[in-house]
Every structure is written in C-alpha cells, then in structure tokens.
Amino acid sequence: MVISEQGYVHWQGTFIERRFPWWPITRLGIRLAFKRKFFKFVFSISLLPAVMFSTGVYISERLDDFQFMLKGQDRLLEVNPAFFKSYFTSEPLLFLMVMIMVLAGAGLICDDLKYNSLQLYFSRPLRKRDYVLGKMATVFFFLLILTLVPGLLFVLLKLIFAGSFKFLANYPWIPVSVIAFSLLVTLFFAFYTLLVSSLSKNRRYVSILLFLVYIFSNVFFGIFYSIFHNPYFCLLSIQCDIQQVGAAFFRQSPHYDVPWIYSFLVLAAICCLSAFVLKRKIRGVEVVK
Amino acid sequence: MTAVIQTKNLSKWYGNVLGLSDVSLEVEQGVTGLLGPNGAGKSTFLKLITGQIKPSIGHVAIQGQDVWNNYPLFGRIGFCPEQDAFYDEMTGWEFMTSLLSLYSFSRADVQSRAEKALDFVELAKDKDRLIRGYSRGMRQRLKLAQAVAHDPEIIILDEPLNGLDPLSKRKVIRLIKDYKEAGKTVIVSSHVLPEIEALTRTIILLHQGKILARGDIHYIRDLIDKHPHMISVKCSDPRRLASSLVGEPSVLNIQFGPAPDTVVFETQDRDKFFGLIPRLIVDHRIDVEEITSPDDNLQAVFDYLVGK
Numbered sequence: 001m002v003i004s005e006q007g008y009v010h011w012q013g014t015f016i017e018r019r020f021p022w023w024p025i026t027r028l029g030i031r032l033a034f035k036r037k038f039f040k041f042v043f044s045i046s047l048l049p050a051v052m053f054s055t056g057v058y059i060s061e062r063l064d065d066f067q068f069m070l071k072g073q074d075r076l077l078e079v080n081p082a083f084f085k086s087y088f089t090s091e092p093l094l095f096l097m098v099m100i101m102v103l104a105g106a107g108l109i110c111d112d113l114k115y116n117s118l119q120l121y122f123s124r125p126l127r128k129r130d131y132v133l134g135k136m137a138t139v140f141f142f143l144l145i146l147t148l149v150p151g152l153l154f155v156l157l158k159l160i161f162a163g164s165f166k167f168l169a170n171y172p173w174i175p176v177s178v179i180a181f182s183l184l185v186t187l188f189f190a191f192y193t194l195l196v197s198s199l200s201k202n203r204r205y206v207s208i209l210l211f212l213v214y215i216f217s218n219v220f221f222g223i224f225y226s227i228f229h230n231p232y233f234c235l236l237s238i239q240c241d242i243q244q245v246g247a248a249f250f251r252q253s254p255h256y257d258v259p260w261i262y263s264f265l266v267l268a269a270i271c272c273l274s275a276f277v278l279k280r281k282i283r284g285v286e287v288v289k
Numbered sequence: 290m291t292a293v294i295q296t297k298n299l300s301k302w303y304g305n306v307l308g309l310s311d312v313s314l315e316v317e318q319g320v321t322g323l324l325g326p327n328g329a330g331k332s333t334f335l336k337l338i339t340g341q342i343k344p345s346i347g348h349v350a351i352q353g354q355d356v357w358n359n360y361p362l363f364g365r366i367g368f369c370p371e372q373d374a375f376y377d378e379m380t381g382w383e384f385m386t387s388l389l390s391l392y393s394f395s396r397a398d399v400q401s402r403a404e405k406a407l408d409f410v411e412l413a414k415d416k417d418r419l420i421r422g423y424s425r426g427m428r429q430r431l432k433l434a435q436a437v438a439h440d441p442e443i444i445i446l447d448e449p450l451n452g453l454d455p456l457s458k459r460k461v462i463r464l465i466k467d468y469k470e471a472g473k474t475v476i477v478s479s480h481v482l483p484e485i486e487a488l489t490r491t492i493i494l495l496h497q498g499k500i501l502a503r504g505d506i507h508y509i510r511d512l513i514d515k516h517p518h519m520i521s522v523k524c525s526d527p528r529r530l531a532s533s534l535v536g537e538p539s540v541l542n543i544q545f546g547p548a549p550d551t552v553v554f555e556t557q558d559r560d561k562f563f564g565l566i567p568r569l570i571v572d573h574r575i576d577v578e579e580i581t582s583p584d585d586n587l588q589a590v591f592d593y594l595v596g597k
Contacts, residue, residue, distance in 0.1 A: 024390040116374040123368035125360045
C-alpha cells in the first residue's frame with residue numbers, strides 16, 4: 001500500500017491566457033535570425049533600395065539643384081504610382097527579400113522539426129494556429145521593414161519635402177495600395193517560406209530550395225517564353241506574378257499581356273498549398289516503433 | 290484519494306499500427322512508474338495524456354477536464370520528452386526563458402522562475418553556456434528544468450534517466466522524489482525496472498499497447514523472483530568460480546561460454562546469489578571483469594508474464 005506524504009491539493013489559481021500567445025515564438029525567431037552569420041550584413045544591404053528611393057523623393061523636389069546630374073531625365077524621378085510600383089516590384093528588392101528569407105526564415109519550422117521542439121511547444125498552452133502565426137510574424141517583421149515601412153516613408157517624405165498635400169490629393173489611394181501590396185507580398189513570402197521550411201529537417205536544404213524555387217521559376221519562364229512566345233508562361237515565375245499583381249495594385253499597365261488576377265490566383269494557390277502542408281506537418285509527434 | 294488523471298478505453302492507432310489499446314486507468318497523486326519495453330506504447334500514452342496527440346477512441350481527463358484541445362489545462366502540466374529538444378545554438382538560460390515566456394508570466398517572473406529551476410537542477414552556473422556544450426546529464430537535467438519551471442501540478446517524464454551516468458541518475462531521482470514530497474503527481478516512464486524501483490512502488494506495466502499489470506511493484510518483483518535468473522560472470526577463472534557454487538542449492542544450472550572467460554549461472558534466488566559472489570571472489574582471488582544479467586530486463590519479465 002502506498003503511503004503518500006501529502007494529500008492532493010486542487011489548484012486554486014486562475015489561469016490567465018496570454019493576449020498574444022504567438023509573440024514569444026516571433027521574438028525567438030527574430031533573436032535567432034540576428035545570431036546567424038551574414039544576416040546583419042544582408043539585412044543592412046536590403047535596406048539600400050529604400051535609401052536610394054528616399055533620396056529620389058528628395059531630389060524630385062529639388063530638380064533645379066540637380067539638373068546637372070539629371071540631364072533631362074527628370075521624368076524618372078517623378079514621385080507617382082509608377083515610382084511606387086518600381087520600388088515594390090524591383091528585381092533587386094525581391095531578390096533581397098528572398099535572401100532575407102533564406103537566412104532568417106529557412107530554419108523557422110525546419111529547426112523545430114530537427115530539434116524535436118514541437119513537443120515542447122504543444123505540451124504548453126499554445127495552439128497550433130498561434131505557433132504558425134508566431135512563425136509568420138517573424139517573416140512579417142523582416143519583410144515589412146523592407147516594404148511597408150519604406151512605402152509609407154516615401155509618402156511621408158514626399159509630403160515633407162513638397163510642403164503640401166498635393167500628392168495625396170492627386171493620389172489618395174496610394175497609402176492604401178502601399179499597405180495592401182506590402183501585406184500581400186509579405187503574406188505570400190511568409191507562406192512560401194513556411195511551406196519550404198516544413199519540408200525538411202535540414203536548414204541547408206531548405207535554404208537552397210527557397211532560393212532555387214524562386215530563381216528557377218524565373219528561369220523556366222524565360223526558357224518557355226523564348227520558345228513559345230506565349231506571355232502566359234509568366235505565371236510560372238514567382239517574380240513575374242508578384243510584378244503583375246504589383247502593377248495592378250499601383251494602377252499601372254502590367255509588363256505582360258496577361259490579366260493580373262491570374263497571377264494573383266497563382267500566388268493564392270501557393271498560399272493554400274502551404275496552409276494544407278503546414279496543417280499536416282505541424283502536429284504532435286507521433287511515435288511509431 | 291482523488292484520481293488526478295483518468296483514462297477511459299483509451300486507444301490510438303497510427304494507420305494500421307496499434308499504439309495503445311483500450312487503456313482505462315486512474316493515476317493518483319505521487320509518483321507512478323510506467324514500465325514497458327521499447328515499443329510498448331509508453332510514449333504514446335504520455336503524449337495522449339499531455340494532449341499532444343488525439344486519441345483514436347476513448348478519452349483522457351485531468352482533474353475531471355478533457356485534455357484534448359484544452360490549452361489552459363496544459364499550463365498545469367510539465368512534460369519532459371524522451372528525445373532531446375534543444376536548439377544547440379541557444380544557451381540554457383535562453384532556452385528556459387523562451388519556453389517560460391509561452392505562459393502568462395511577467396518578464397520578471399519568467400526570469401526568477403528560470404533561475405529557480407536552473408538552480409533546482411544544479412545548472413545555475415552553466416546557464417550562459419551554449420547547450421551544444423552540455424553533457425548528456427546536463428541536457429537531461431535541463432529538460433527536467435523546463436518541465437518543472439512553471440511549477441506544474443502534474444509532471445510527465447518520458448525516460449528521464451535514459452543515458453545518464455550513475456551520479457546524474459542519483460540527482461534526477463532525488464529531484465523526482467522532492468516533487469513527490471511536494472504533493473505533485475509525477476508519471477515516470479522507463480524500460481528499466483530497477484530505475485523505476487528506485488523512484489516508486491506504484492507501477493503500470495504496458496506491453497504491446499495494453500496494460501499487462503498495475504499496482505505495487507512488489508507484486509512484479511515476486512513474479513520475477515519466481516522466475517529463474519541468468520547471471521553471467523566474466524572473470525579470470527570461471528571454472529574455479531563455478532566449482533565453488535556447484536553445491537549451492539539456489540544455483541540451478543551452470544554453463545560456460547559463449548566467451549572462454551565467461552560462466553553463466555541460473556538461479557532462483559538472485560539476492561542470495563549476489564550475496565555469495567563477493568565472498569567467493571575474495572576467497573578464491575578471482576579477478577572479475579563484468580557481472581551481467583542477460584535476462585534482467587523487462588522484456589524477460591514480460592515474456593515470463595505472457596507465458597512465452
């Protein structure tokens with residue numbers, strides 16, 4: 001007969017749920033990203049396009065002072081919807097965003113799978129959706145710094161340097177487009193990163209895959225387009241899809257003669273695939289021996 | 290006494306593989322040992338009662354509340370998994386604080402609890418070292434620390450003594466006993482009988498996903514004691530040792546081999562046999578390299594219990 005030293009005492013306290021249970025996951029993701037080699041360097045580099053475009057906003061308001069440099073190319077520095085479209089869909093920016101995901105996002109789920117951390121998370125008061133939200137928020141944190149923050153900064157700088165609200169009066173929808181497109185492109189990249197990150201336990205493979213899928217989708221488009229001259233092959237390219245949708249959001253004509261909604265649907269389909277895979281991959285570790 | 294954990298017809302399949310079959314039991318306050326060979330369903334049972342996986346049939350309740358999807362309830366449970374679950378590039382301190390921040394503790398509370406837990410498992414002075422540099426024993430104690438840092442009422446430990454050296458084992462056993470004395474409910478799984486014996490007398494025996502026996506460990510011990518034991522001795526003069534034990538009534542059989550310096554004894558009274566051995570070794574000046582019990586493991590007990 002077991003003799004117990006102390007009778008069981010019922011817990012008297014009240015359990016307070018965290019308001020944002022996903023935040024510790026996000027904070028850990030951000031902290032671990034800054035520990036990675038080269039991350040700080042690449043992150044700093046990725047801010048350069050924003051610095052260049054901010055300088056462009058300043059010069060656009062001081063055209064007379066910079067005529068010696070512009071030599072009649074003033075049109076290029078006009079701050080209008082095309083300026084925003086150029087920033088948000090520029091190849092260097094998209095490439096740097098992919099590099100940020102390779103360095104900061106590749107390990108988000110793959111490391112948890114590798115280190116068996118899911119069982120520690122899910123034996124705590126943390127829902128699976130909070131876990132995914134926390135991981136996504138890590139990607140959001142980095143990518144919004146490259147999209148939303150500069151986008152709104154350009155609007156603000158334009159207003160400050162112009163000293164009037166004429167820009168907003170001409171294009172009142174620009175801030176909404178900046179916010180909507182930043183969120184859309186970040187949401188897509190977050191789903192894309194988590195999808196690839198959940199496919200392997202090896203961060204190196206995930207990093208390579210993140211990079212190669214993005215690059216090769218573009219390469220395949222280039223090959224097929226040069227053979228068949230059919231613009232619909234642009235749907236194969238992640239970069240082109242983002243650029244097509246970006247053009248529509250900033251009311252510009254798309255680069256390829258394909259309805260932007262098709263590109264939007266391709267991006268949405270990748271997000272849906274990601275959600276499906278994440279639902280299957282992120283669950284309690286089942287033991288089969 | 291009130292049952293803390295209750296399971297009713299609990300079953301779990303992984304496709305065609307049966308993980309756990311029709312387990313109905315009640316676990317009370319104190320330490321309960323969950324015994325079974327590898328693949329018996331121990332880890333499945335522990336994952337089910339910690340709400341990490343959903344039962345195929347049946348249900349689990351903790352303090353009368355269903356466990357599945359009951360996230361607030363998880364705050365009262367501490368779980369120490371069998372496998373390592375660390376980010377090697379983190380320090381012990383970062384690991385503890387990041388997990389504690391998943392609860393609704395304030396920042397100051399997170400830090401004080403992390404400090405207390407690391408102190409409790411004697412890792413306070415190593416808290417700023419990378420986990421990558423921790424020994425097996427330190428990692429095991431860190432796992433234990435994360436399971437108890439939020440002061441849970443129910444602590445589930447999956448093979449906590451696995452791979453530990455004797456000194457670390459003693460430390461962990463002492464920690465678990467401290468929790469028992471603090472009135473907590475602790476479930477410890479193991480496939481090594483003497484480990485569980487050092488912790489508790491209340492055991493549950495699992496085999497092929499089913500409960501084979503449960504109750505006082507002495508019951509199981511009696512079954513083992515009725516079962517002849519094999520004891521293998523690797524020494525400098527096995528024949529001389531064998532000749533000195535031929536007349537001993539508790540020795541049923543003596544075999545030489547498989548190695549030339551090994552003799553295997555079969556006895557019905559293991560305790561008496563182990564009482565005799567040291568004296569004979571000293572008297573005959575025999576150098577002993579190793580004494581092992583080839584069948585002193587749970588599988589042998591289970592085979593015996595199921596009549597194989």
